[in-house]
Amino acid sequence: MVTATATGQPILELANIGKDFGAIRALHGIDMRVFPGEVVGLMGDNGAGKSTLVKIIAGNFRQSHGEIRFGGSAVQFHRPVDARAVGIEVVYQDLALADNLTAAANVFLGREITRKFGPFSLLDHKAMAARALELFGELRSETRPHHLVKQMSGGQRQAIAIARTRLSNARLVMMDEPTAAISVRQVEQVLSLIHRLKEQGVAVMLISHRMPDVFAVCDRVVVMRRGEKKADKPIHDTTPEEVTALITGAREAA
Amino acid sequence: MALPMESTISFTNIGKARWWQRGIFASQTAYVTLALLVLLVVMHIASPYFLTEGNIQNVAKNFSFIAIATLGVTFVIITGGIDLSVGSMMCFSAMITSMVMTALSTPGMPGAALFTHTAADGKTIVANLPGLILFVSILAGLGTAFIVGLVNGFCIAVLGLSPFVTTLGMLSIVRGLCYVVSNGRGSFPGGPDASYFYALASGDLYGLPAPFIYLVILALVMAVVLHHTTFGRHVFALGGNENAAKLTGIPVVRVKIAVHVICALAAGLQGIIICGWLGSAPANMATSYELNVIAAAVIGGANLAGGIGGPLGAIVGCVLLEVIRNGLVLAQVNSYWQQTLVGVIIILAVLVDRIRSRMI
Numbered sequence: 364m365v366t367a368t369a370t371g372q373p374i375l376e377l378a379n380i381g382k383d384f385g386a387i388r389a390l391h392g393i394d395m396r397v398f399p400g401e402v403v404g405l406m407g408d409n410g411a412g413k414s415t416l417v418k419i420i421a422g423n424f425r426q427s428h429g430e431i432r433f434g435g436s437a438v439q440f441h442r443p444v445d446a447r448a449v450g451i452e453v454v455y456q457d458l459a460l461a462d463n464l465t466a467a468a469n470v471f472l473g474r475e476i477t478r479k480f481g482p483f484s485l486l487d488h489k490a491m492a493a494r495a496l497e498l499f500g501e502l503r504s505e506t507r508p509h510h511l512v513k514q515m516s517g518g519q520r521q522a523i524a525i526a527r528t529r530l531s532n533a534r535l536v537m538m539d540e541p542t543a544a545i546s547v548r549q550v551e552q553v554l555s556l557i558h559r560l561k562e563q564g565v566a567v568m569l570i571s572h573r574m575p576d577v578f579a580v581c582d583r584v585v586v587m588r589r590g591e592k593k594a595d596k597p598i599h600d601t602t603p604e605e606v607t608a609l610i611t612g613a614r615e616a617a
Numbered sequence: 618m619a620l621p622m623e624s625t626i627s628f629t630n631i632g633k634a635r636w637w638q639r640g641i642f643a644s645q646t647a648y649v650t651l652a653l654l655v656l657l658v659v660m661h662i663a664s665p666y667f668l669t670e671g672n673i674q675n676v677a678k679n680f681s682f683i684a685i686a687t688l689g690v691t692f693v694i695i696t697g698g699i700d701l702s703v704g705s706m707m708c709f710s711a712m713i714t715s716m717v718m719t720a721l722s723t724p725g726m727p728g729a730a731l732f733t734h735t736a737a738d739g740k741t742i743v744a745n746l747p748g749l750i751l752f753v754s755i756l757a758g759l760g761t762a763f764i765v766g767l768v769n770g771f772c773i774a775v776l777g778l779s780p781f782v783t784t785l786g787m788l789s790i791v792r793g794l795c796y797v798v799s800n801g802r803g804s805f806p807g808g809p810d811a812s813y814f815y816a817l818a819s820g821d822l823y824g825l826p827a828p829f830i831y832l833v834i835l836a837l838v839m840a841v842v843l844h845h846t847t848f849g850r851h852v853f854a855l856g857g858n859e860n861a862a863k864l865t866g867i868p869v870v871r872v873k874i875a876v877h878v879i880c881a882l883a884a885g886l887q888g889i890i891i892c893g894w895l896g897s898a899p900a901n902m903a904t905s906y907e908l909n910v911i912a913a914a915v916i917g918g919a920n921l922a923g924g925i926g927g928p929l930g931a932i933v934g935c936v937l938l939e940v941i942r943n944g945l946v947l948a949q950v951n952s953y954w955q956q957t958l959v960g961v962i963i964i965l966a967v968l969v970d971r972i973r974s975r976m977i
Contacts, residue, residue, distance in 0.1 A: 444866040459864040461857030463924035464850075472854055473865035475847045485845040527865075 372435055374399050374534050374566045375420070375451075380429035382415055382590075389415045390590045393429070397535065402557060402567045404577035404598070407587035408610050413570050416587070417537050420568075421453045422446035434534065452528035456539040458520050460512050466519070467495035467508035470526045498526040502556050518549030525556050536560055537568040542576050554580050574603045588612055645918035646930035648969055653937050660940065664947045672943070674826060678819075680932075680939035681828035682891055683906060687913045687931040688832075688839050689883025692876040694914055695843075697856040697923025698773065698780040700880045704906035705791035706762055707888030711898040712795050714758030714889045715804040721750045722808020733809065744809040751810040751817075755889055762885025763878055765791060770874030788907065795900045803899035806892065818893020828890050835883075836928040843927060852876060856923030884910075912959055913938050916966040937962070 373396040382390040390412045397403050407413045418424045420431065422440030431438050433449055440446045443453070460469050471491045477484040495508040504522035512520060521541055528536045538557070542550045550573075557580045560567050571577050577584060578598060586594040586609040593616050594601075594609050608614040660667040686703050693700045720726045722733055722742055732750050736743045744750055765787065772783045806814055820827045843849035851872045854862045863869050892898045917934025919926030941962065942955050 442866075443864060447866065453864075455864060457860070459858065459861035461854045461861050461924070463857035464853055468850060468854075472850075472861065473867045475850055477847060484847070485841075486847065486850060488845075 371398060373397060373432075374434060376432040377416075377420075378430045378432070380416070380419065380426050380431070382412075382419060382424065383427045388590055390419070390426075393587075393592050395585060395592065395595070397566045397568060399534065399566050400561055400564045401583065402561050402569060402581045404581035404584040405568055405570045405587065406572075406574075406577060406584060406606060406610060410589075411587040411610075412590040413587055414539065415590075417453065417539060417568070417570060420446070420535075421451060421537060447531070450532060450534035452531070452533040452536045454521075454524045454528060454536065454538040454541055456541075456543065458524040460520055460523060462513040463511070465509050465511055466499075466506050466515070466523050467492045469512055469523050470495045470498065470508075470530065472527070474530060494530075495526065498529050501529065502526060502559055504552065504556070516549065517545035518552045521545065521549065521553050522556065525553075525560075528560075533565060535566045535568065537570070539570045540572065541569070542571060542573055550576065574606065577606075578603060586610055644925070644930070645966065645969070646927065646933060649917060649930070649937060649966055650933050653933055653940065656937070656940055656944075660944050660947075664944070666947055667944070670824070672947075674821070674824070676936075676939050676943050677829045678826040678894075679943070680935040681826060681832045682887070682894070683909050683913060683938075684832050684932050684935040685828070685835055685890070686884045686887040686906070686910045687917075687935050688835055688928055689880035689887075690907075690910050691914045691917075691919050691926045691928065691931045692839075692852060692883075693780075693880045694911075694919040694921060695852050695856045695923060695926040696873060696876050697859065698873070698876065699784060699911070699921065700769065700877065700884075701781070701784040701907050701911075702765070702769065702787035702791055703880065703884040703887075703910050704903045704908075705788050705795065706765055706881050706884035707891060707903040707906060708795045708898065708900070709765070709791045709888070710758040710762045710885030711888035711892035711902060712799055712804050712900070713761045714754045715806040715892055715898040716798065717757040718750055718754035718810060718814065719804065719807045721753065722810070742809055748810060748813055750808060751813050754806075754810075758889050759882055759885050762881040766878035766881025767874065769881065770877035773877065774870040774873035792904075795902075799898075799900050801900055803897055803902070805897045814893045815896065818890045828894070831886075831890065832932070836932055839928040848872070848875070853924060856920075856925070909938065909959070912963050916963055918966075 375395075375397040377393055377395040380390060380393040381388070393416060405413050405416070415424065419426045422443045422445050425440070433451065438449060461472065464472070467488075468491070476487045476490045476494070478487045492508040499506045499508070499522060502522050502525060504519065504526075506515065506519045506522050512523065515523075525536075541553050545553065554576060557567055557569065569577065569581060581598050583595065583597050584601060584606060585592060586606060588610065594606075605614065609616075666672055686707060690700050690703055721729050722744075723729055724733065724735060724742065731745070732753070733742050733744055735741070769784055769787055772778045773780050817827060822830060843852065851862065851867045854865075854867055855869060855872055859869065888898075888903060891903065895902070913934035914926065914931050915921060915934070916937055917930030917932070919930055938959060941958060945952065945955055945958070
């Protein structure tokens with residue numbers, strides 16, 4: 364595993380990001396850089412500010428202070444769709460799937476492919492199913508495009524949510540607890556999905572509580588506590604014990 | 618970008634669902650359709666009058682009188698909402714249509730001169746352009762429905778009020794307006810175009826009642842919209858997981874307003890058709906029809922929790938209700954039993970669906 368840290372331009376740069384909710388300071392002075400093809404683990408206890416940070420990058424919230432630079436230029440998102448437009452995709456913890464629709468329909472939700480029939484534009488079911496099957500293939504997932512999500516396993520659902528990020532040429536994929544609620548075998552699948560993204564030069568931010576997962580796929584780990592960044596280390600320079608100590612505050616900084 | 622495939626994807630543990638476990642066959646609609654067919658056979662055996670042409674036409678016409686509104690409310694139900702104002706809406710649209718038609722045909726009323734003139738005998742009123750009055754009055758009725766649907770949609774989607782409470786309020790508001798505008802007396806369509814109106818609403822074509830023809834056309838359009846357009850896809854997504862719909866960039870507010878407008882328009886059109894058949898728009902017309910309409914949708918398989926439903930189910934639900942009503946009449950059962958039986962069927966239909974979903 365080669366860390367891309369030394370080479371190239373960062374895809375995402377956060378400078379002094381802060382977020383206040385009334386009197387509560389949820390984030391303070393976060394500086395961070397993520398490079399193409401790099402998998403960064405974002406760790407921290409509940410309330411450490413991980414989700415707030417992800418939501419700011421994804422366009423759900425606006426930061427109170429600081430600047431976000433994406434692909435070299437400063438960006439300001441008003442809605443999640445804005446972030447998606449520049450190439451930031453998020454796999455939400457609840458995956459944001461509609462159970463009553465098929466896998467293909469979910470992959471293309473909000474970005475349906477249509478064909479013109481005279482003045483009407485109708486859904487192109489065939490094209491969507493074919494593209495979805497291709498994406499599931501790339502992710503090595505046994506998911507049939509025309510099956511209902513209702514009947515699918517956690518791993519298959521995860522694959523759909525990740526396949527969604529591959530529709531456009533996403534350059535940064537953030538995953539919020541992708542392995543929290545699935546079986547051991549499915550965790551393996553998700554981690555290999557993350558490897559596929561990395562191979563394709565996509566930067567991945569993995570938000571997770573699960574130490575083994577972070578150490579299995581990440582190149583770098585960022586630890587947050589009480590809204591501040593406490594550590595930012597290459598994964599081979601640290602240990603699960605050290606990270607645990609940083610998360611709990613047994614060690615102040617590294 | 619695409620990787621070379623290291624291995625073809627194999628579905629080792631996923632079998633193909635059997636034909637009766639997927640698609641339309643696995644839906645409540647299929648079960649209710651089956652129940653309907655059984656009922657038709659039973660009715661045919663029980664009563665020699667049931668399958669006569671006259672009775673079938675009667676049944677077809679009667680269920681068409683609630684089925685168009687049911688199509689509309691099905692849209693709302695699929696998004697996970699509800700519209701209780703359909704009954705009042707039917708009445709209000711019918712009344713506006715009828716009043717505008719009468720007003721435009723009465724010399725001396727504002728605007729009437731544009732549409733009519735008096736014939737040489739000084740009494741007969743002649744339309745300047747036959748059909749124009751009818752067109753304008755139906756447009757007025759539907760326009761009213763459009764505005765009410767817009768208000769419903771705005772309150773629910775933008776202000777975030779509960780659909781149940783909003784449309785319950787609207788039920789009362791619109792019904793009240795029916796009494797206000799007609800002073801409680803109702804209205805009768807009149808004037809030179811009234812005969813066209815009656816022909817369009819209660820005539821028939823090759824033996825098919827006109828309302829039934831409108832119903833079939835609208836149901837086909839609805840099927841295409843729901844299953845083959847982006848809008849339809851978004852309607853289902855909204856009912857399946859509203860949060861997911863928001864996060865994936867679906868214009869949730871616009872879709873919600875649109876389904877309420879569609880629902881109100883369908884109810885309005887339904888009211889106008891009923892008015893043309895009745896020959897009047899009494900102020901208490903279609904009172905409590907919202908219950909029949911919602912019941913028909915639910916019996917036909919639309920899920921009040923959202924995400925499931927379609928035009929076939931809506932129609933099957935309406936046919937089932939009407940066949941039962943018709944059957945009770947033919948069997949000379951006291952007609953007061955009808956409402957009780959409708960309630961029993963609603964619960965049965967939902968129960969069968971629950972049992973079925975546990976079995977699979």
